Amino acid sequence: MNIAIVDDLESEAQKLSGFITKYCDEHFLRADIRAYESGSKLLDDLQPPFFDVLFLDIFMKDMNGLDLARSLRDRGYDNLIVFSTISTDYAVNGYSVQAFDYLVKPYDYDRFHETMDRCMEELSNKSRYIVVKESRTYVKIRLDNIIYTDYHNHYIQIHTPVRVVKSYMSFSDFSKLLEPYPQFLNCYRNCIVNMDHVAALKGYEFILKNGDIMPITRNRKTDIRQKYADYEFYRLEKESKP
Numbered sequence: 001m002n003i004a005i006v007d008d009l010e011s012e013a014q015k016l017s018g019f020i021t022k023y024c025d026e027h028f029l030r031a032d033i034r035a036y037e038s039g040s041k042l043l044d045d046l047q048p049p050f051f052d053v054l055f056l057d058i059f060m061k062d063m064n065g066l067d068l069a070r071s072l073r074d075r076g077y078d079n080l081i082v083f084s085t086i087s088t089d090y091a092v093n094g095y096s097v098q099a100f101d102y103l104v105k106p107y108d109y110d111r112f113h114e115t116m117d118r119c120m121e122e123l124s125n126k127s128r129y130i131v132v133k134e135s136r137t138y139v140k141i142r143l144d145n146i147i148y149t150d151y152h153n154h155y156i157q158i159h160t161p162v163r164v165v166k167s168y169m170s171f172s173d174f175s176k177l178l179e180p181y182p183q184f185l186n187c188y189r190n191c192i193v194n195m196d197h198v199a200a201l202k203g204y205e206f207i208l209k210n211g212d213i214m215p216i217t218r219n220r221k222t223d224i225r226q227k228y229a230d231y232e233f234y235r236l237e238k239e240s241k242p
Contacts, residue, residue, distance in 0.1 A: 001123070001180040002050075005035045006042050006068065007057040007084065012105070013037075016055055016084070019112045027120070028182035028227075028234060039068035043075075050077050052180075053119050055103075058085040069097035080119055123180075130177045132158070132167040139165055143181060147197045148214055149174070151190035161210070182231060187224055188215045195231050 003020055007013040013035045024031045034051075036042040040062055054072070056065035063071075069081055080100040084107070100122065101115045129140045145160045156174045158165040167174070171190045178184040183196045193206055193214045200207040204221060206214040206228075216224050 001029060001031045001052050003031050003033050003053045003055070004042060004051040005033065005055045006037075006039055006060070006065070007035070007055075008037050008060045008062075009057070010037070012057065012084070016112075019109055020116075022109065023113060023116045028231060029120075030179050039063035039065070039071070042068070043071060046072070046075065046077070050079055052123055053080045053082065055082050055084060058083050066097065069099070073097055080122060082115060082119070132156070132165065132169070132174070132177075134165055134167055139167075141165060143178075143183075144194075144196065146178075146184075146194050147208060147210060148191065148193045148212070149178075159212070182234070185224065185227055185231070188217050191215070195228060196235075198228070201225065201228055 001024075005013050005016050005020075007016070017033050017035060020031060020033055023029075034045075036045070039056075039060060054077075056068060058065040060068075065083055065085075069083075072081070081097065082101045082103060083099050084103045084105055086105050101118060103112060103115060128144075129142045130146075131138050131140050133139075141158060141160065147159045147161065149156060149158050151157065151171045154170075155166045155168055156171065158167070175186065175192065178192060183194050184192050185195055187193050187206060191214060193208070197208050197210070198206050199209045204216045204218060206216065208214060
């Protein structure tokens, strides 16, 4: 997940960056966070694929957040924009640029957590699948249908309940597609397992619900077992919430 912060006050940008890091650690998410001190610097750096979430301060010296948001929309940026402001009086103006939410300064972590929960739900609704090229066509694969992936002879092999999708690409490029989602774990060299499809963990192996077995890197056994235990706790806690 790629997140940008635009705020001309370094202390505010650092505070928000700390909140983002804390949230991602708590929810087993990976995030690339970039901070910009002005809207013009963000525009100079803006390249597809765009940021998933963008936190914009409304009051800045060179370009206010609303004008920056309009410029971003004009350039095709259609992802989530969250404004930070000293007053909700400016909320109405944000409708014209499809603002997703507002954080009123001075904001605390609990309020930020609520906003991030909504952002993650929205991103999940938009990104419940990945797209890979198979032969000459592009294929959509639902995330929950990915049991595990491995790599053979320059091809990513995506194992699903109905078939194996093969795509010619590097493991490094492919792994970036799954990195934002906490259920996926790189458990062995060039292998990624969907922990939602794991039935048991025994020794140096994951036993999958379909009967397949995924090996675990021996020198990372402790780390992998801990990540699996953490994810199981996180999933049970999430399922227990009303």
